[in-house]
Amino acid sequence: MPDPRLMAAIVASALFMQNLDSTVVATALPAMARSLGEDPLVMGVAITSYLVALTVFIPLSGWVADRFGAKQVFLAAIGTFTLASALCGLSGSLPEMVAARVLQGLGGAMMVPVGRLLLLRRVRKEELLSATTWLTMPGLLGPLLGPPVGGLLTDLISWRAVFWINVPVGLIGMLLVWRVIPPLPASLPPPPDLRGLTLVGVALACLMFAFETLGRGLVPPFLAEGVLLAGIVTTIWAVRHCLRAANPALDFSLLSIPAFRAPVVSGLVFRIGAGAVPFLIPLALQLGFGASAAQSGMVSFATALGAFAMKPMARFALRRFGFRDVLIWNAVLAALTIAACGAFRPGWPMAAVFVVLLLGGLCRSLHFTTLNTLAYADVPQEKLSAATSLYSTAQQLPLALGVAVASATLQLSVALNGREVAAMPDFTAGFLIGALLTLLAAPLAISLPRDAGEGIVAGGGARRR
Structure with a gap:
């Protein structure tokens, strides 16, 4: 069997493509709005339509993977996502864009959870943290490269190029999956x-x-x-x-497992607040600071740089403080970094903005690694398909809610202050709402046992059940 780290890196090609797509789209929103004749604040639907479709179809992913084979479904999902990316780049109106983004959501709904399932069924419990780190680190290259690449493509070529860049990535990912990852046998699960x-x-x-x-x-x-x-x-x-x-369709009985319940409940609230940030930052820099797409992309990538830098340090943090304390206190730190974004003003040096975004990326990356590692630690092997469907739904829904809440907050603030376009005080309101939601995740993690995840961090423990 191939090295779990190699399989994780290959599966992460799907995460790379998805994360690259989400970050480049946010950077290109103002240019897309001008090209399609739409209000930039309304263009948030180009993000939420994808996230909603993703969330709607995810519950079916576990059953489809069991019925037709996880590897086959994973390959088809990457192909669907790649085709939809090309169609997004050809869109001539907002409705066409939304339709193509919904098709992308269908592909993404099968791509990420099924890819994770391919990996989880091949690793032991003591390999879980290592495999999760290898899985997420290449995936973080997407948001690391997304803002600067999206800004440069938008300024030098067109916003359409930010979608077309997924095509070669998808084709390479399909080739690697086909050649390296062994198939999981299909089964005959109960009817959906x-x-x-x-x-x-x-x-x-x-x-x-x-x-x-x-x-x-x-x-x-x-x-x-x-x-x-x-x-x-x-x-x-x-x-x-x-x-x-x-x-x-969603097995809520899994919430009786403490190590699964805490990442789902606490993580859902945390992700709503954190999900507002990638939407707000590019708009704030372009509409509030007057930066170009390329300039905002170069500054925005600090968030992903911080996230990427945190991954090698995650094991030390979890060993030193434990899963419970990390989820509680890191939520507080993450909320503070989001609130600090609300203080941004055009007079701020870009270096100071960069540092704040870097620290925010560090905090959010540690939190996501902790949640994603702990969630599957105590889930029985026979429940993994159901667990990936429920957890992936709980991952994606709050991201869509975060964008919707941020967009609604911006428009409400603009209307209450009698402005025609968003200004920095309006973005402050959006960041503060995001910070408050992120902070609410801290008390929701208190019920987690203090010894949760000990076998993972210590590197010991029995094989997965």
């Missing part, structure tokens, strides 16, 4: 929970539509409010169904 999948999908779509449109004048108020009510009712219905179904 179609009713649960439908309820979950409708609930998520309704909630995200409501968050994107409430109070922003994009649709009549009664429509946004009605869809919000439908989303709340459908969410309650979906949760009740999944708690009772024999083979639910």
Whole structure:
């Protein structure tokens, strides 16, 4: 069997492509808005439409991987994502862009969780932290290169090039997966929970539509409010169904595992706040500071540079402080770095902005590594498919919510202050809301046992169950 670190690095090619895509799109939003004749603040739908589609289809990924084979599904998912990227680059209007981004979301929904499943079923518990680090470090090259590459491509060629760059990456990733990673045999899982999948999908779509449109004048108020009510009712219905179904779309019984519950619940709130930052930073630098796309990209990449630098230090931090204390106190530090972004003003030296973003990247990277490593530590082998579906949903939904909350906060602040375009005080409001949400993750991690994850950090322990 290939070295788990090599498999992790290859699977991470999918994470690289996805993370590169998300960061370059954020940097290119103002240029996309000018080209398509849209308001830059409304262009957030180009991000949330992808994230919503991703979240809606993720619950099905575990069943599809079991039924048709994880390697085959992974290859098809990379191909779908690559094709959709090319279509995004050919879009001539916002509706066309949204449609292509939804197709990207379908590919991404199968790509990342199924790739993670390919790896998790091949590693032992004591290899989990090492494999997770190798999995996420190449994936961090995406956000590390995304802002400067996205800015340069936008300024020198076109915003369309930020999507076309995924095509060669996707083709190389497919070749490596085909040649190196051994297949997992397909099985005959129970029939999918179609009713649960439908309820979950409708609930998520309704909630995200409501968050994107409430109070922003994009649709009549009664429509946004009605869809919000439908989303709340459908969410309650979906949760009740999944708690009772024999083979639910989302297996909430996994939340009875403390080491899984804490990363899901605490991580969900943390990711909403953290998810606002990649959306706010490029817009703040371009609309508030007057920076070009290339300039904002070069400064924005400090966040990813900090994230990349933290990965080798994660093991030391977890050994020294433990999973519980890291999740509690690092949430506080991460919130402070996001709040500090709210103090940015055009008079600030770019070097000072760079340092703040670097520290924020360090904190958020440590938090994500801790969450992602701990989540699967105590999950039985036979529950891994269900766990990847539920955890991936809990990962992606808050990122979409973070963008929606940040975009809504900006528009509300602009309207309340009687401005036509967003100014730095409006971005301050967005950063402070993000900081508050991030801070709320700290008390949610207190219930985690103090010895959680000890076998992972120590490098010992038995093989996975």
